[in-house]
Amino acid sequence: MIENRPWMAVFSHAILIFGVFIVALPVWVALVASTHPASAFGSGHIPMWFGQEGFANWQMLLVGSDGQSSQLLKMLMNSLIMALGITFGKIAISLMSAYAIVFFRFPFRGLAFWIIFFTLMLPVEVRIVPTYEVIANLNLLNSYTGLTLPLIASATATFLFRQCFMSMPGELVEAARIDGAGPIRFFFDILLPMSRTNIAALFVILFIYGWNQYLWPLIVTTDDAYYTLVMSVKRMLSVSEGDIQWNQVMVSTLLAMIPPVMVVIAMQKLFVKGLVDAEK
Template sequence: MVEKRGSSLWLTHALMILGVLVVFFPIWLAFVASTITQQDISQAPMPLWPGDRFLENYTRALFSGVNVPVATMLMNSLIMALGIAIGKIIISLLSAFAIVYFRFPGRNVFFWMIFITLMLPVEVRIVPTFEVVAGFGMLNSYSGLIFPLIASATATFLFRQFFLTVPDELAEAARVDGAKPMRFFIDILLPMSRTNIAALFVILFIYGWNQYLWPLLITTDPEMNTIVMGLKQMFPSGDDLADWPVIMATSILAMIPPVIVVISMQKLFIRGLVDSEK
């Protein structure tokens, strides 16, 4: 391990602190703007310290909003993000398990058919996907928001590569002990895949949380709006005036769930990305 000493250590820390400040300053300004009045925001220079309207502005955002209460949109986004992340992980685990541990004709062909779908993201197949969802009557529903996005070739590939590194002796020992395939999967493979699952969950949760085009296409009921859609709708059109304190409060609230997920799973997330002995 290389240790930095003296001036190089101070320079490294100074650059790191500078980078943190550059990234954090816009977030700090958004938080300050969410605690002051519209008049304070429009005046130059804008205050750099929080005001006394924190409770008022956040209460208006959560329970009043512009079109739909932010609390409703946060719940919609949370259900969608959790459904996409959990669904992708479950389907990818099972498909990778079947491809690696079951011998059937054309299993590699099926794997590469799954892998090729990386070239067909939702944006490319959005019209036929919409027709299928509409045909099943899943417009303006959580199932319509989640099911078309839960297949993941990337996660299937990552789990397959990890399963290939698991010693064959484990599977043989489980077979000798009389363990059925699903028992081997649940008792041995799942605990060994814990860090991989955590890393993928963080990435997939943020992917689901940030979805905009698909929810915009299949939802016409304002009560099904996600937080990303709600933020876009809050910006004024024409000569309308923006309620900037509420918009900034909504922006801060929209960042809280992904931040909680990243912080709570930080150790497992890092281990899942860099640890070679998972």
């Protein structure tokens, strides 16, 4: 029996409100800073309310002084292409890998899965030198293929889809076989609809993973036409002469936050259901 303790409810809500405050405070500071001139931060005091330069700051970075599309929007598009390429690539390869491992019988099937699983110990940061050499030898530097191809394999997604497929009853496969469904039809008409929530949950996680990539784009791109938005924030902070334009940095930071937040909001229900729903 659960006792009714009003003080416990008040305490729980106080903890939640405090947590929201801690998380939202940096976002609020960035939003306020994007509305002030750069000189407002020269004294070391951070303003906590909106200024008068918000429209001018956003217009300068998004539109540019000449009225044409700025480099920041190009970087935003590069980040979007990279994030979507990594996300769809990881999901597609992981789905096919898990499907082959679970539903097909071939020699060394278990060994193939464990080899894939062991690659969890080899993230891109560990194998970055040989990966860069392969991409350079294939002439894929400064290209969208070079940005996305080395990052589209995912042992984690393969493992999750494998567990999802293994939870499906064997009678389902037999029924599909009796109805004359081949492997391709079974995959597209039965497995994919039943894995919809898992795909949605992984889509959110993998999109944020691809969007926040910094080290790999920094290494494989030397042409500013392929720079990503996360790289632009770091470049704005690396000023050798003069003061850091904090208002522009905050505008870029807020702009970099918008696509992941939109993805999370748009797929929130499917994301939560894919993580907590036990019914397959």
